[in-house]
Amino acid sequence: MxxxxxxxxxxxxxxxxxxELIDVYVNDYGNPSSLHRKGLEIEKKINxxxxxxxxxxNAKPEEIFFTSGGTESNNIALIGHLSSIxxxxxxxxVTTKIEHPSVYNVFRHFEGKIDVRxxxxxxxxxxxxxxxxxxxxDNTLLISIIYVNNEIGTVQDLEDIIKIVKKKNNKTKIHIDxxxxxxxxxxxxxxxxxxxxxxxSHKIHGPKGVGGLYIKQGNKINSIIFGGHQEKGLRPGxxxxxxxxxxxxxxxxxxxxxKEENDKLYELKKQYGNRLLEExxxxxxxxxxxxxxxxxxxxxxxxxxxxxxxxxxxxxKEIYVSTGAACSSKAKNDNRVLNAINLERDYINGTxxxxxxxxxxxxxxxxxxxxxxxxxxEIRDIMK
Amino acid sequence: MYNLLAxxxxxxxxxxxxxxxxEQKLIEQIRFSLKGFKDVKIYKxxxxxxxxxxxxxxxxxxxxxxxxxxxIVLISPSIKVDKDIELIxxxxxxxxxxxxxxQEIKTFKxxxxxxxxxxxxxxxxxxxxxxxxxLEAFPNVNVDVHNPDIHIYIDIKHYAYISSxxxxxxxxxxxxxxxxxxxxxxxxxxxxxxGYMIAKRGVEIDxxxxxxxxxxxxxxxxxxxxxxxxLEEYCGKIKLYSINILDVHKAIKQHCREDETTILxxxxxxxxxxxxxxxxxxxxxxxxxxxxxxxxxxxxSMAVIENAIxxxxxxxxxxxxxxxxxxxxRQIGTYDTSILPYDDCCSVFAPKNPVIKPxxxxxxxxxxxxxxEGLVEKAYSTLEII
Numbered sequence: 001m002x003x004x005x006x007x008x009x010x011x012x013x014x015x016x017x018x019x020e021l022i023d024v025y026v027n028d029y030g031n032p033s034s035l036h037r038k039g040l041e042i043e044k045k046i047n048x049x050x051x052x053x054x055x056x057x058n059a060k061p062e063e064i065f066f067t068s069g070g071t072e073s074n075n076i077a078l079i080g081h082l083s084s085i086x087x088x089x090x091x092x093x094v095t096t097k098i099e100h101p102s103v104y105n106v107f108r109h110f111e112g113k114i115d116v117r118x119x120x121x122x123x124x125x126x127x128x129x130x131x132x133x134x135x136x137x138d139n140t141l142l143i144s145i146i147y148v149n150n151e152i153g154t155v156q157d158l159e160d161i162i163k164i165v166k167k168k169n170n171k172t173k174i175h176i177d178x179x180x181x182x183x184x185x186x187x188x189x190x191x192x193x194x195x196x197x198x199x200x201s202h203k204i205h206g207p208k209g210v211g212g213l214y215i216k217q218g219n220k221i222n223s224i225i226f227g228g229h230q231e232k233g234l235r236p237g238x239x240x241x242x243x244x245x246x247x248x249x250x251x252x253x254x255x256x257x258x259k260e261e262n263d264k265l266y267e268l269k270k271q272y273g274n275r276l277l278e279e280x281x282x283x284x285x286x287x288x289x290x291x292x293x294x295x296x297x298x299x300x301x302x303x304x305x306x307x308x309x310x311x312x313x314x315x316x317k318e319i320y321v322s323t324g325a326a327c328s329s330k331a332k333n334d335n336r337v338l339n340a341i342n343l344e345r346d347y348i349n350g351t352x353x354x355x356x357x358x359x360x361x362x363x364x365x366x367x368x369x370x371x372x373x374x375x376x377x378e379i380r381d382i383m384k
Numbered sequence: 385m386y387n388l389l390a391x392x393x394x395x396x397x398x399x400x401x402x403x404x405x406x407e408q409k410l411i412e413q414i415r416f417s418l419k420g421f422k423d424v425k426i427y428k429x430x431x432x433x434x435x436x437x438x439x440x441x442x443x444x445x446x447x448x449x450x451x452x453x454x455x456i457v458l459i460s461p462s463i464k465v466d467k468d469i470e471l472i473x474x475x476x477x478x479x480x481x482x483x484x485x486x487q488e489i490k491t492f493k494x495x496x497x498x499x500x501x502x503x504x505x506x507x508x509x510x511x512x513x514x515x516x517x518x519l520e521a522f523p524n525v526n527v528d529v530h531n532p533d534i535h536i537y538i539d540i541k542h543y544a545y546i547s548s549x550x551x552x553x554x555x556x557x558x559x560x561x562x563x564x565x566x567x568x569x570x571x572x573x574x575x576x577x578x579g580y581m582i583a584k585r586g587v588e589i590d591x592x593x594x595x596x597x598x599x600x601x602x603x604x605x606x607x608x609x610x611x612x613x614x615l616e617e618y619c620g621k622i623k624l625y626s627i628n629i630l631d632v633h634k635a636i637k638q639h640c641r642e643d644e645t646t647i648l649x650x651x652x653x654x655x656x657x658x659x660x661x662x663x664x665x666x667x668x669x670x671x672x673x674x675x676x677x678x679x680x681x682x683x684x685s686m687a688v689i690e691n692a693i694x695x696x697x698x699x700x701x702x703x704x705x706x707x708x709x710x711x712x713x714r715q716i717g718t719y720d721t722s723i724l725p726y727d728d729c730c731s732v733f734a735p736k737n738p739v740i741k742p743x744x745x746x747x748x749x750x751x752x753x754x755x756x757e758g759l760v761e762k763a764y765s766t767l768e769i770i
Contacts, residue, residue, distance in 0.1 A: 224769055312598030382599075 003364045007203075007357030008150055008180060008297055011321055013246070014205040014358065020249040024242040029275075033228070033238055034193040042241050046285045049248025056251050057178075057187040057197065059214050063154050065231045066244050068209040070179040071102035076213055076234065077104065077175045078106045078144060081196070082114075087141060092117055094135050094143040096127055098151070103144050115139070123343075124288065125154030129164060134249040136237055138241030151353060153287045153297025153336070155185055158192055172220040173219070184262060186297050195219050197222060201243065205358050206250030210243030210306035229342055261358060265295035268356045268365070272298055275369045280376055284339070284347050298354045301343060305350035305379050313375035319368055321352045385482045386443050386461035389450060390545055391433040395557065400751045402561070403422035405412030407433065410558040416620050417449045421477050430499040430541040436464065444663040447551065452618045454584050455558035460537065462547035467503060469513075472544050476514055476536060477521050483534055484522070491528035492518060499538040507540075514538060557586030559620040564588040565698060566661045568653065569624075571607050574701055576615055576718040577709050581700035582670050583619035589622045590614075590666060592657055593770075596630040596733065607724050609770060614718045627656055628766035632759050633733045639753040645735045646680045647742045648750060651692035658693040660767070669697045674704055679738035688742045754756055 003014065011022075024045070030038030032046055050061040052380040067073045082093070092115035095107050107116050117135045120128045127145070135145065143165055148155050156178070165172050174194040178187060182199035189197070201207055213234075215221055227236025252263065273289040282303035285294050302310070307323035314321055338348045354368075393415050395412060411426055411433060418424050426448070437446060443461060448648035450459055463479060465471045483489060494511040507512065514536070539545040567579040569591040581587045593608045605626065613622045632652045636645055657669050671683045680689065690697060701709050713719035 306599075308601070309599050312601060316598060382637060 001364070001367055003320070003360070003361065003368055005319065005321045005354040005356065005368070008353065008355035009359075010202045010208065011205045011357045012249060012359055013207060016253060017027070017206055017246045017363075019248045021242040022248045024245050028241070028245075029242075032241065033230070039091060042245075045245050045248075045252075046239060046241065049244045049251075050227050052248040052252045052255070053212055056183060057189050057199075057214060058116065059189045060217070063189075063214050063217055065213045065215060066239065066242065066247070067211045067213055067231075067233050069213075069236050070100075070177075070198055070200035070201075070211055072212045072235075073179075073200070073213040074102040074175075074177055074222055075106060076224055077196040077198055078103065078142070079224050080234070081142060081173055081175070081219075082110070083224070083383070084220045086221040087114065089114055091115065091139045091141050091198050092135075092370065093141055094119065094132075096121060097148050098125060098143060098154075099144065099146050100150055100177060100179065103146065103204060105173075107144070112141055114141075121154075121241055121359075125152050125286075127156060133162065133168065136172060137167055138169055140165075140169050140172045143176070146177040147187075148178070148294040148297070150180045150297070151179075152299040153294035153355075155181070155288075155292065155294055158194075161192055181250075183258075184265070186258070188252055189214065189216065192340070196221070200300060201247035201250060204250050204254050207243045207246040208352065210240050210247045212247070227353070262295045264354045265290055265360075267359055269293070269295060269298050271362065272354060272356075272364055272369070274302075275365060276300055276372065279308050279373045286343065286345070286351070287381070296356045298356075300348040300354065301338075301347035302380075303346050304353075304383055305376055306383070307349060307351050309379055310350070310352055310372075310375055312342065313379065314371060317371045317375075319371055321354050323352055385391055385440070385462060385479070386547075387437055387440050388462045388464045388538070388545070389435040389443070389446060390425065390460045390462045390547060390626070391435065391450065391456050391457055392458040392460075395432070395600055397701050400441050405456070405608065406558055406561050408718045409560045410453070413453050413455070413559045413620055414450060417453050417617065418446060423445060427493075428715055429543065432539075432541070433597050434462075434464070434545075440714065445755060449617070451553045453586070454554060454555045454556035454586065454618065455561075459551045459553055460552075461548040461549055462539075462545045462577065462588065462628050465544050465546065467540065467542075467544050469505075471512070472538065473517050476517065476538070476546055476682070479548065480518055480536065481520065483548055487533070489525055489533045490621075491526050491532045492534050492536060493527060493737075494518070494536050494538065496538045496540065500540050500542065503540045510538065510540075511535065533640075554584070554618070556584035559586060560588045562586030563668075564590065564654055564664075564666045564668045565668045565670050566590045566657055567663070568657055568672070569593050570672070571604055571611070572672065573706075573713050573719060573722040574677075574709050575670075576611050576672070577716070578670050578672040578698075578710045579615055579718050580618055580712065582698055583615070589615070589619045590664065592625045592627065594627050594629050594653055594656075596633055599630060599633075599733075603768070606723060610721050611718055614716070614721060618716060624770040625660060626766075626768045626770055627763050629653065629656070631762050635754055635759055637733070640750040642735045643737055644742060644747060644750055646738045647685060647688055647731060647747055648649060648686075648754075649733065650680050650689045651747070651751070651755075652759065652763070653691060654693045654697075655756070656722040656763050657752075658695050659760065659764060668695060669693075671697055671699055672701055672709075673699045674709065678708065679740045682740050684741045688744050688747055691744060697759075713748065 018198055028042045030042045030045040050064050054061045054064045087278055094117045096119045099120050110116055117132050145156055174198045176194050178197045179200045183204040196214050200211040223234050227315055230236050230239055270289050273285050284301040286299035287297055416425055421442050425436040427434055463475050465475050496507040496510040496512045497509045534548055537547045562585055565582055565587050567589050569575045579589050591612055612622045616622050636648045640648055
């Protein structure tokens, strides 16, 4: 039985979405920039996709820009904002220690050019709010917050964070990395006052290679690559038309079924967490098992186990999980996020992330738990 | 300009009676290294091998490949013509024009070599005639027999071959002229270099890779495969075996002293390698050991490790410094692959404080707790040919 539990890394495409992709490749393969009818037809489809995607976060379609994916969205939002203003080096920008590399490394890039500040998190992965109050000042240009952390699934208290930021400096721009949150946590841009939000298609059973950036009207973001007029010049280059149309379809399916899909994920997370706690000793659940945590992410640490080894043991059973975050799990350095939440060393190396998606079901749980238990026992036996 | 490559070999000449078969092996190897090219003809003409292509644009890439074939000392991009003096004149002028477009030429020298003694001119006389032809066609150049800007070589065989450039190649002996050996190929820097050095002396290389899946990643296998592919550019086709020695490590971990882990595991690797070698009709093993580099490569460690088997182990990098090994790894193109970060099977089970002066008695005592034959058989049963 194949059980894919790495949906935070990427997801399997929904069949209805794939049909849309094929339709574009086969029938509506025109370039939206072409003057003829073939161009117009696909342009109309892209407009529909934009509406469908906007709807997920209750944005206006004209506030949505399609990109090549989450990393590009984060880069455009952050670099594009900073390059649109003239700033002196006494200005500062703020983020957290548990960002995805596509935000974290942008901040690292600006070190030395501007005052760069990183916020700590507590042992549950929540931002230290007293530190936030101290770090935001009159010189803060920008703050970037990951809404749902991709390694442990902590959901930040965004409303409160925004309130604090606005109170300290209401000119500070707020960027939200919602790549893991999009489609999992209700986001309504009319209720949270942020400037930019990034999200990605392949995390919601859409095609790979397409993402989105919400830019609240009135904000000025410069393009970071140069070319034609596509996406109002913000993201030049011929549109990934099948990708965008597929993203629209994936957004639509998700929007129509938001509550059921996510209730199932919450329930899977709870049951997996509880069953693992029951069956296996010396184990730590790093994720919040209640609805306060993200529905789809369960980070578990096993004492005296190597996460990588467990991943390979489980792949033999066709169970696919990841160590830490997929994007960084090939990097050898110590895990930034798990360090930030103060996990003991014996446990950090034995951390895996299980992440759930639309195609998972409750019948898989016992098979997976049984195999994890056996594998953990075997590895501990060898490593002791 | 060129549609032909003349291949000169060095040491093969020394081999007397074996020369024919050596040439044959060399041609086989050239053919292997050029298998990606279309319309290539390889033939012999009076003591040289020639590679002819119908696609002049391929020539630069062909040269890059042939440079790596063991057994060749020089290659010359050449023009082939029938032994008609007018034709030779015409093509020599053409070549000279081509060369003077690329560099300033004030002086030149013609060297003729007449392997076909039926050709009506003696070498010296023909050089003089062709020198006159060039002087007439290019009034601004002079002959300089001592230190010319360029040489023009005219080689008279069944055809006439005109060339100017001689490219130095890697040397060595053609693959398969010196038997077969089994290389213990890890994912590291040293073992590919060791394989290269032995292959260079005409040895056909098989390679053996030990892993501990699932304690190592399948990506580590991919890395070793990639290393073997890089080596193949020089060594020719490599038969690559893999063995999972997780059970060996498990048994050692369970029954033996931690500080002897590496020595014990290496002894098992040698036994398994020896078994494969004997079954394959291979006479020697090759390792990338370099004296003193790590705990298992001290004089005492190596002595204890080797004691486990009877067939000889070649260690071509034994006396080299790491930097010297790295230089060769860079030159043969394996270095960048070797430093990719996937765990090889050494790192997971490596003891914290390995013994550096192991005593054979103590090792034998530890091994008395293990079912050696059973473990070797068990590991051998995981043999895969990749």
